[in-house]
Amino acid sequence: MTADNKSIVGQNLNLIYRRAGAEPVAALQDVSFTIEDGQFISLIGPSGCGKTTLLKIFGDLLVPTSGQLTINGEPPSVLRRRQAIGQMFQDATLLPWKTIGQNIALLGEIASRKPPPHEVAALANMVGIGRFIDNYPHELSGGMRQRAALARAYALKPRILLMDEPFGALDEITREHMNDELVRIWTKSRLTVIFVTHSIAEAAYLSDRVLVMAPRPGRVVAEISIDMPREQRPAERFGPELTRCAEEIHHHLVTNMQLGNENEPA
Numbered sequence: 001m002t003a004d005n006k007s008i009v010g011q012n013l014n015l016i017y018r019r020a021g022a023e024p025v026a027a028l029q030d031v032s033f034t035i036e037d038g039q040f041i042s043l044i045g046p047s048g049c050g051k052t053t054l055l056k057i058f059g060d061l062l063v064p065t066s067g068q069l070t071i072n073g074e075p076p077s078v079l080r081r082r083q084a085i086g087q088m089f090q091d092a093t094l095l096p097w098k099t100i101g102q103n104i105a106l107l108g109e110i111a112s113r114k115p116p117p118h119e120v121a122a123l124a125n126m127v128g129i130g131r132f133i134d135n136y137p138h139e140l141s142g143g144m145r146q147r148a149a150l151a152r153a154y155a156l157k158p159r160i161l162l163m164d165e166p167f168g169a170l171d172e173i174t175r176e177h178m179n180d181e182l183v184r185i186w187t188k189s190r191l192t193v194i195f196v197t198h199s200i201a202e203a204a205y206l207s208d209r210v211l212v213m214a215p216r217p218g219r220v221v222a223e224i225s226i227d228m229p230r231e232q233r234p235a236e237r238f239g240p241e242l243t244r245c246a247e248e249i250h251h252h253l254v255t256n257m258q259l260g261n262e263n264e265p266a
């Protein structure tokens with residue numbers, strides 16, 4: 001595995017949570033991968049396998065106990081200081097007293113790079129909520145609030161976008177629609193996406209590559225490439241090729257499943 005400046009490289013990442021009076025938890029053990037710049041990667045695995053922990057290492061919110069992560073040749077801390085890491089969560093986390101436009105501009109404003117109104121309007125249009133720029137979050141549906149959160153993340157022009165189950169709270173059809181919207185927007189920008197999901201179908205549909213994880217200790221047990229061209233996927237959502245990929249993901253999840261107690265030491 002070689003580190004170059006056009007990829008994200010994780011080398012033997014270990015993360016142990018330690019708390020006084022409690023058994024240490026091996027949240028990640030020897031996790032290694034190479035992700036090409038501009039790829040769409042999903043992390044999937046049962047609860048407690050370390051997906052959020054890994055995402056936090058990408059976002060420089062946690063430092064690995066040992067091992068190294070470099071993003072385009074630099075540690076996550078450098079990208080974070082440059083505001084080059086965008087984030088999106090299951091909850092849109094919009095400020096309720098600010099309009100959608102103000103929410104989209106918020107992170108830029110905090111970073112002293114407040115986007116001008118035409119840029120905010122372009123971002124809102126990009127995610128399909130241009131008409132709602134002066135509305136407040138409570139006036140929008142869950143899917144529309146997630147669109148606003150996506151525009152807010154894009155406002156900083158990040159190189160990498162970390163998404164932690166962003167569509168997990170949406171109904172199935174809205175989620176499918178948001179998947180297509182995300183692909184449409186991502187295809188134009190081609191930033192690197194690390195996407196955490198519990199949905200096998202979503203992982204197979206969205207990704208260039210899926211990292212399947214298993215718990216106790218948290219580790220990557222399989223990497224599955226999805227080679228189907230993007231433009232074919234909407235018509236092939238339930239077709240044989242994506243179904244075969246979903247079955248492969250399912251196989252690795254089930255094979256590595258440990259029916260254990262979350263309270264057991266790793």
Ligand SMILES: Nc1ncnc2c1ncn2[C@@H]1O[C@H](COP(=O)(O)OP(=O)(O)OP(=O)(O)O)[C@@H](O)[C@H]1O
Pocket residue numbers: 017018019025026027045046047048049050051052053054218
């Ligand atoms: N701050 C912490 N202190 C101690 N243990 C923690 C801490 N955060 C997470 N853990 C433990 O580390 C392991 C991995 O947690 P993590 O949240 O990364 O898993 P996950 O795959 O994202 O789970 P989920 O799908 O439920 O969100 C779990 O056993 C969890 O209980």
